[in-house]
Amino acid sequence: MKGTKAVGKAFVACILVGGALALAGAGRSTVLNGDCQLAAQVPAAVRKGHVTTLILQIRQNGRPVDHAPACLATAPLFVSLEDVLDTTPAGGVDLGSGSDSAVRPACTNAIAGTQSGPGLYVFNWEPDTAGRVNLIFSAAGSTLTVPVDVGSEPPSTTILVLFAIFVATVLITAGCLRRRLRPGGAAS
């Protein structure tokens, strides 16, 4: 209990210094205040529909803090159905609409952290937004904002190839058929 209190005090001391640290091509973002450090490891880009691991580390004097209170990493996902539908670009950050209508009502605006080691919080996030999003990690009053590019899936090669083959087949077949039916071949 005592330890928890001490850790809590240490976190309260961790005040946001630089606000959001927007690191282009971010790998690791940190907020440092005194001897307290809040660090997040986020891939530079996450891909829609793919499970992404986001790691939040809290250290004091360079050591992982044990028994940290529950952390939340809030990403600006969908708070309500209106937000789902709102595609307003806000400061270059576009929340976009969820691709799968089925999960719309189940969209979460908070990602609960799972402690996987002393002071180490791992966030498994399956992003359902596209475009650039801000991941905001909060821990006892300290906040770390990490902008992440959510990469768009490239179009399916299979579909593109199938389309090309279909169109080519149709055009070649029609061309041959036309020549056979009208030996002159000229368009009327």
Next chain:
Amino acid sequence: MIEASWIKTVLRSRMYPSLLQWITMGAFVLVLVLALFGPNNAGQNFGMALVWFVWWPLMPLSFLLAGRSWCAVCPFACLMDRVQQGVGVRLPAPLFLRRHGPWIIAALFILVTYVDEVWGIHSNARSTGYLLLMVLALAVFFGAFFERRTFCRYVCFIGGIAANYSRAGVIQLGAEQDRCRDCVTQPCYHGSQNTPGCPVFLLPPGLQDSSMCHLCGNCVKNCEPDAIRVSLRRPTAELWESPRPHVSAAMLAAVVIGIVMIEQSALLRSWSPLLEATGRLLHIDSYVYYPLVYGVLLTTFMAVPLIGLVLAGFLSSLVIRSLSRNARARVLENFATFGSALIPLALAGHVAHGLYHLLTRSRSVPFAFLAMISRFPGSAGAAWLPNSVVFPAEMTVLVLGAGSSVYVAYRLSRRLTVPSSWAVCLPHGVLLLALLAANLYAVSMMLSEMR
């Protein structure tokens, strides 16, 4: 009817529709490229924003104000023409399509609506791209093998609503029978050396309604005696002046009302409880089996106006039988005839729903354009007007549509040889008012929820 010579001048111009076709073709290529390779986000993708927040909402309104002139400049049609010029075999349209075309179109429209909702096509750039590729593939196929615009006439999923709405539209094209009587060559149908014939197999002197005419102007350009007439008329006038009862058209009008209703309902907070309740009823998880649950809901929403029309047709036939002692008054005939009266309400529902998207979303089009060139505009709303203005506007459109529908039903009943026209159209009037009430309720709920 007022002769619209300026429209005729436009139709006669060599620039029409080719210039507009090239513009829409350019826009289509941009949209397709952005949909396939741009950001997978409706709000950040310029192509997506253009399609879903401008083109799609404006489409029903364009049919009312400009007939099917969109079809004349549609990029798919343009591409089809080019394919036909290059490799076209020009086979006649298959008998199956000619017989069942309207049903195929209606079925495809429902299918696309279902797929759009279940796979979120309108909010997913890739899905939109795949849908466009699919339509493109079909257009290439039909352009390569079949004559003229077989695809537009018998397959295009927009064709059904386009046909219905343009019948309620203000532009009419026809021909002066006296001048056409001596015409042997019929260049309006067969074409001339400079201009092809009617792309959708219409012979202007025999044109009975505006459902199929694309207003491409080919007949105007080809007709040397200048027998083609283009005129402006009262909206919805054709629906009662030259009623051509089609079961498929009546069914589609009823179904569209249901589709608009479900689209409105999906924006309400009560949508999730409705989904969950349906899931409980079916003993399945609503979100895991969403395609099935949505399918059931879509079917229900479409069935309600359809069943209502059948019931109204049944009651109306009973009235006709009792008033005129006409034992031959059939329910199906009544269904098809008075189904035309649903068209203005269906159109109004579609326009109102489109208005919502247009006025509350389309401001993201310039933002998306800026985003495309990496210039983010900062925090700004996507709406041009606040909800407090948009929803009353929607309601006004709905009331106007319902009023027109009731009037069409009354005028249709006056064509029957019965002593009391009001009694005949009363069941249909009640149905129309009930549908209006349901639409208004959905819009007022949205207004109260979004305040």
